[in-house]
Amino acid sequence: MPHAGTDSEQWREVVRLGADLRGLAGVRGSRVRAEVALVWDWESYWALELDWRPSVDLAFRERVDAFYEALWREHVTVDFVHPSADVSGYRVVVAPSSYLLTEASAKNLHRYVESGGNLFVSYFSGIVDEHDTIHPGAHPGALRELLGLSIEEFHPLREHETVTLTGDGTLGARVWSERVRPAGAVAVREFASGPDAGHPALTRHDLGAGTAWYLATAPVTGLRDLLAQVLDHAGVSRPRGLPDTLELVRRGGHVFLINHGDEPVTVEGVTGVSVFDGVRHDGPVTVAPGAVTVVVDTPRP
DSSP: OOTTTTSSHHHHHHHHHHHHHHHTGGGTTOOOOOSEEEEOOHHHHHHHTSSSOSOTTOOHHHHHHHHHHHHHHTTOOEEEEOTTSOOTTOSEEEESOOSBOOHHHHHHHHHHHHTTOEEEEESSOSOBOTTSOBOSSSBSGGGHHHHTEEEEEEOOOOTTOEEEEOSSSOEEEESOOEEEEESSOEEEEEBOSSTTTTSEEEEEEEETTEEEEEEOSEESSOHHHHHHHHHHHHTOOOOOSOOTTEEEEEETTEEEEEEOSSSOEEEEEEEEEETTTOOEEEEEEEEOTTOEEEEEOOOOO
């Protein structure tokens, strides 16, 4: 309770929140079904950020945050998974920072791709095993065959140094560059500048019924566009034409619309009854700035 007591807007907001939560009782027991998973491994996190790595700018959370933000802004709901988990139910699995990867986990991801999955791996992954011992052979040891490539050299970039990639528009990148040698993979984009100019920066390797992608640097901008290419290839469904600030999540028969922005947002194609005010929607729904609308799919009487 605030110092102002019950005769305050803060108190009334909390009371309204309690009423809203009671209205969401129908959500209980349902689940959010994600088509995309992000790999999270505490052991890899700890190992990557020990001393004596090739660059002080290698940071597990920074890469995971960058990929999560890009997917969030693309209106994609994600699950977090361990690399050894059963990922067969996902259309796309993204590994932003898998420096430490056991042989068993690498085989798990290999089976996933061969069976029709789409794996997107970021740089400096598959380097060491669970004992922080480098996998035998060329980098990225545990993922070499899966990605269809080898890494001849690492080229960490200096502070504020950037490189560019080929393709539509100018795509700049920082922190890292690698000398990638394809061995089955094909180059989707190449480095246009820097120590690895003319060599692959983004590759694609078709393996079995699936595809493995590898990104050898950290885009400053454009990561969302690169991921969108992978999502489209995998057939991941997601809303189109919505602003970044509008979050849309489906859970059971409910559609949650959360406006994180400062302007109202209109969402098309929503059908059902609003949980909070009982209004029937058969098309556009306008969500006020900072507001939440929850629509339950209810047939007309």
